[in-house]
Amino acid sequence: MTVPNKPAFVRTEILPAKAPPVRATGITLWVRKNLLSSWLNVILTSLVLYALIRITYGLWPWLANGVWEADSLAHCREILAASGLGPTDGACFAVINDRWHQLLFGFYPSELYWRPILAMILFLGGLAPILFFSLPRSLLTFSCLAPFACFWLLWGGSAWVPLAAIGGLVIAGLAIRVLSKWLSSTLAVCGGIAIGLIFYLIGFSSFVSFAEGIFPLSIQQVASREFGGFMLAATIGLSAIVLSLPLGILLALARQSDLPLIKWCAIVFIEVVRGVPLIVWLFTAQLLLNYFLPPGTSFDLTLRVIIMVTLFAAAYIAEVIRGGLAALPKGQYEGADSLGLSYWQATRMIILPQALKISIPAIVNEFIGLFKDTTLVVFIGLLDPIGVARAIQATPEWNGIYWELFTFIGLLFFVVCYAMARYSLHLENKLRRGHN
């Protein structure tokens, strides 16, 4: 009888996996892989580390010794001297403490600060359903109404003005719907726009004064001149961003159009606006427009600037989107045609969603640039954050202060621009349809 060779030991279950060696996991792996993978990398890492330490070493005392409670720069320096420090050994953040409201709101009446804050909340609330697809679509109605509410809150005056503006849009929309029963869609759109324009030109002011007479609905009016600081930058920047995207899309489509008149108008507009620096358009808005308007009419400067910045941004956005349109394979257009879709259906359902998706990083890039470009209005005497900072530097108390104000302004802009950049990344990931 042969006894089979019985092994001394048989493993019946699989061993639990061992933790990888320390060098191949967690932070160590990350550091080895990203910072120390080659000699060149080691050198670069040490250089960067050295620079970071030097900067922190130099900057930290200035920040840590910062004085937050003082009446003036001289007072700041007294406080520093009292603790045995030189006049430049510590920051004088007391200027932020004393003037933060001007850096944020300019000369907006302080008892009305709630209005721009509420407008900002409404604006962000209105933006949310557009930005995040998981929110219910019914909120989009709120998004459409939010800009009008923001306008009313910021400038004040009669609530009937924004209501009448909404009314005009509703009239135009209804007219299009009614007309399209008898006319082709293009004619109906033209007719609706014409009827809306007639309302704005003829009925608008009389409707407002009539409604205001029956049911007054006014809050205190605030002149654009009193807008300033970060609020001015946000008003100009965000209005231009919101308005320039649809305008830019239309311009991009017009430039691709088969109708020569529309195409040439779009090309001329884009090239002229893009070919001239923004600062020249701002000077035009401030100085030249006044010569062309009839004497006595004073068309609000901030509105003029918003319009100019919007047109400028729209020209750039149009080119960005044209890039997106050009990047679509020809098959997409042909596919849409073969399905028998009309031009607008194809554009809305097939072309634009893909073209916009391709253009997202570039569009957000434009928006970030646009938002920072709003600081150019300082050259036409509007008090944006930089302008306010200059004015504060000229006051007897704070004359001689420099870095503290710019640090604060830089921080404000960074927060907004970084938020935009993060959202753009989020959107790119969300819309990714590839397999990688």
Next chain:
Amino acid sequence: MTQTKTTKYLLAAAAPLAVMATGAAAATLDEVREAGKLKCGIHEGLAGFAAPNAEGQWEGLDVDICRAVAAAVFGDSEAVEYIPVTGSTRFTALASGEIDMLARTTTWTFSRDTDLKNEFVGINFYDGQGFMVPTALGVTSALELDGTTVCVNTGTTTELNLADYFSANGMSYEPVPIETGAEAQQQFLSGSCDVFTGDSSGLAANRATFPNPDDYVVLPEIVSKEPLGPAVRHGDSEWEDIVRWSLNALITAEELGVTSANAEALASEPQANAEINRLLGTEGDLGAMIGVEADWAKTIIMSVGNYSEVFERHVGVNTPIGLERGVNALWTQGGLLYSPPFR
């Protein structure tokens, strides 16, 4: 003080339009009355001349000129809409009607008066260009500045004066062009330039804010005349008169010893000095001649003060700027301030 090249080009482009606009805007007083506010162009921020306080109210020597004119026109020195204008946009803003008057430390020069079609109504501050150097440089006179680097605002009369002065004295220098006063301060303090040049009032104001003011010295030489004054558009003499005599009222009030504290008392009964009576509107009707209330000058003095009060409040020795009256004293005290009589 400043005029950049941009202005020149813009103005050259807009000159024909400006001529049209002056014709159209003949009755500035009516427009101002209709608007209910004086649109006054001021500096966007210059220590002592125009700067906003913590409550957002503009304050300064130039701002008080605006307030004086508003007091004359409306009897209310607060009826002003302050419009900050930059060095490049100020004249076009005035010509286009964006502002009704300009009080922005503007040097009265031949070409600005004639070619740019402005009307300077007088001088509210006599300035002049000076030099500031670190004490460590060991320089006591501007004539020893040969071969130095100089921080100077670009495109300004300051820059041109600098070139003139150095070439007239056979000296060389290296300019460091800068954009704003605050930037100049930083450049100078960090040692990017040996010399900082600008209007002497501004230099004194800057020096006072330095961490170690004693390490710097303003040299005694004044190399240019900078008579700063309010300006209005060419071609509306009635409006020009109001602005001119509002300024003169400030100066005359100081000369006659009328202050914001005693104006009410002096106006309550006729004084021995008839000019005080005419100024305060208790005798004659000077106000009617320029189309304002009889007590216009009294209102100005009550709400703004006389020139001395304005000066001491914003740039005088008790302010951080700490300027002496110097050439800005009355002619009776060895200065240059001189107002034609109120008669």
